[in-house]
Amino acid sequence: MFGDGFDVPASAGNFDRIIVTAAMEQIPESLTQRLEPAGILIAPVGPHHGTQTLVRVTRTDAGFERKELVDVRFVPALPGIAREL
Helix, strand or coil, X not given: CCCCCCCCCHHHCCEEEEECCCXXXXXXXXXXXXXXXXXXEEEEECCCCCCEEEEEEEEECCEEXXXXXXXXXXXXXXXXXXXXX
C-alpha cells in the first residue's frame, strides 16, 4: 500500500496488478503508467457522491484497453489524506 494512491513513488517500480479501493473521479495517468505490459488496474470511477462504475484497465502493446464492469458505490479517494500506511 502506498499512501493515498495518487502519487506512488518511482522507487516502488511497476506493477502487474493494481486495485484501487476508493472512488476516483478519473484514473490518474500517473497510475496507469505504472502498469507492466499486460498489467491490469481495477478501480471505481465516478462522482464522489453517487454511483460509480468499476473499471478494468489493461495495458496492451497498443496502449490501454478500458472496460466498464458494473455500477458500484465506494467511499471517495481524497488526495493527501493517507500519507503513509
